[in-house]
Amino acid sequence: MSIANRYDPAAIERDLYAEWEHSGAFAPSGNGAPYCIVIPPPNVTDRLHVGHAFQHTLMDALIRYQRMNGRRALWQTGTDHAQIATQMVVERQLAAQGIALQDIGREKFIDRVWAWKESTGGAITQQIRRMGSSVDWNRERFTMDEGFSRAVLEVFVRLYEDGLIYRGQRLVNWDPQLKTSISDLEVENVEEPGHLWHIRYPLADGVYTADGDDHLVVATTRPETMLGDTAVAVHPDDERYRSLVGNSVILPLAGRRIPIIADGYVDREFGSGCVKITPAHDFNDHAIGTRHGLPLVNIFNADASVNDNAPVPYRGLDRFEVRKRVVADLEAADLVERVQDHTMTVPRGDRSKATIEPWLTDQWFVKIAPLAGPAIEAVRDGRVRFVPKQYENMYFAWMRDIQDWCISRQQWWGHRIPAWYDDAGNVYVGRTEAEARAKAGLADHVALRQDDDVLDTWFSSALWTFGTLGWPERTQELADFHPTDVLVTGYDIIFFWVARMIMMTLRFTGEVPFRKVYIHGMVRDATGAKMSKTSGNGLDPLDIVDGIATEELVAKRTANMTQPQMAAQIAARTRREYPDGIQPYGTDAVRFAFCALASQGRDLAFDLKRIEGYRNFCNKLWNASKFVLSHVDGAAQDSAALNGPVALSAADRWIRSLTGRLAANAHAAIADYRFDLYANAVYEFAWHEYCDWYVELAKPVLFDAQAPPEHVRAVRKTLLETLAALLRIAHPIVPFVTETLWRHIAPRAGLGGDTIMRQPFPSPDDLPADLGAEAAVAWLKGVTTAIRNIRGEMNVSPAKEVELLLQDGDTADRQRLAATEALLKRLAKVGALRWLAEDEEPPPASVQVVGRLKVMVPLAGLIDADAECARLRKEIDKLNKDLARVDAKLGNANFVAKAPAAVVAKERDRGAALRAQFAVLDAQLSRLEAA
């Protein structure tokens, strides 16, 4: 079977993945030490976006690398039920059909969600496959599947029994649109323009302020909440109001009498220094209310319309409508002193984007402090390490101030809370209703009703590492693969997920969930802007893999929008940015780009130009392999072509040495999670050493019919063996092209295996450094480059053979030339070559200096003397600058006295070399100018 003439990723990638998957190659195997990564479970509502693809690429590179190193590698995959996000999507679909939730009821709704999940859940797994991710599909899990749900139930019940889960009436973040509580983390604080209203509250009982006013002025951004005010607070040390503390004001509109209290929380500088206190609708006010024993007046319904605790005219109206009316009514009563423009921080739900209300409800909470302590300790003592380390500070800061976690959601889709109530409102918790009854010794005739709420989606994902491995059963997988080795995730979910995993896992397994947390940056578009559906700059990774036409992309980006008014703008932007659509680049190119861009501690700008470059890289690998195969197969009839004695040349030894260095660098880079350094090392070696130099160095031998067989064999074997090593080293990044090429290259290199996936990752020990060979090739490269430079600068056609003159130099130069003359002649297209005697006057020539060696190309007919003079002046100029810097350094007595001897010696050598070069070039310039 011969290799296709052209690299075409579409032709290889799909079939290869199916073959891998069916062969069972992704499952852990062998007797090596276990290695495990759990995938951060994507939401079933999602399609894979480039951020996922990026993250998965890094994980797959790690898994493939460890698998090649003989580890029993498990990449645990699965998806998350994404409680709120999923419910929202299905609700919206129903709404589009004119169906309201209460019409169909809880059970039917949940059936609908499952049906929808079954119909779309496949999309994301298909995308994971197309990205080449070698996950173990046999072990795929879903956070709502039976086994995992059991783990969730178990954890809830045990935490409850241990007193770490409690139910209580608390002020929580309430989303009036979704009509559910959400946790602190799910609230985004957004700065928005607003107003600050200064409102007069009349003093009761005929008292006056120190300034003689009959009222206090309070400033608020939310005048509607005054309907629930139960006090006005001033600072205890504020002389202006000290005498009024203990008196009352009459709350306007409501007409209630409320006290004036003193509390250190009040900022005297803000507004008039008087603050309205609404304990039922503000977290800070609630704390003050608790301190002062103030009553709570809840004025909102679940949808944030105003309830019957407010004066009649406002009842039943939406909060924003009430705001307008309250302001109007106050103005009518001349109680508004002034109105300022004011930037306010508005809390919004991260899913619904609705303005959140602090609202008093009964909810379930996790008591967090007993869980946080051990979790802080685990990071402090290094059982869990963050990479990069700076994220540990972020983790500590958050964990120190962590508040109890509200885990109940007033929704239907999700893990239903395993608590039951009797008619008296007593609560019974158990794994089943029967267990709950049994524990409480309840008679069968006592009616119980299960809690309607479901759990926060992050409650279940916190159990992901051990829940997927079979907990609460004591499975072999749990024993083998837990703690997992590394978690690869973005900094955006350190609090949501990483911290909670550490807390829960320590509590229930006594182990950390993972030993390392590799935190990657966020993928942004080519201009560095955040990718999002609403700004329409997001990309489906498969559209880069397979390519997409402009209009198709426009259609995709403007479909199913939450903000349809943006469609025209997005369409225009898309047409501008992708006038010719996106070419099909193939999975390998995209993966290579992700690795190369994965530098630590920063977001990455995702640029298609980079992908194109790496597609070209894959093509380069393909063509190099084609070259190697053609020269091996051409000789295949000759059984001695590869078998028999070999005599390795300096070039052969050099590329072997560099291959060893590549292996060492790759191992080190992966150990440090430096995917960028790893990818760059592969790129640099493959393109600029193997292809640019070694293949060229191989040609003179391969094309020479007279070459001794042991030399030819050495070149063929070296081409094959180093390419085979390169393919294995590159495989974790670019699995498809390397596997395809491997199957052609490996058998000829005497290496077995149907798949590169199970081949050992090359060890530097197999290819020790050969300093002699490296020095020899460095010399050859230097002389070749010098001649090419003359050609380039003098516009001598590469096709034109030139004469080469050498002069001076030392014995090493002569030895090296002798060893590599044939190579040099080919690489630099040199015809005649002659050493000049030391005292021989060279003909007019263009000259370069390599070490002590003068490299000259005679001008005769080839080179313009004026151009050469100009070039020399430029060179001399540069030399002079360098020399001046070196001399300044050496002229500094302090430098010579204090710098390490080696540094000084190096500087002296550099000076001497520069001076020698200068002498040659300067003499050459005078000679040409004289002529």
Added chain:
RNA sequence: GGGUGUUUAGCUCAGUUGGGAGAGCAACGGCCUUACAAGCCGUAGGUCGCAGGUUCGAGCCCUGCAACACCCA
């Protein structure tokens, strides 16, 4: 308001204990040289955000400032 990160070539980014500023892309010049024009050869381009400090020596260490990004309040 507190914290973290970033600032290096036109663009995107490397730069590992302080010791001659790098890559890719873009640009410019020359090449269809028997693996590859998705290529080859060569060239040019930077006050390393600003201001101080430490040091014989600073992109790197310290202080301050600025801009941008993000996290927390």
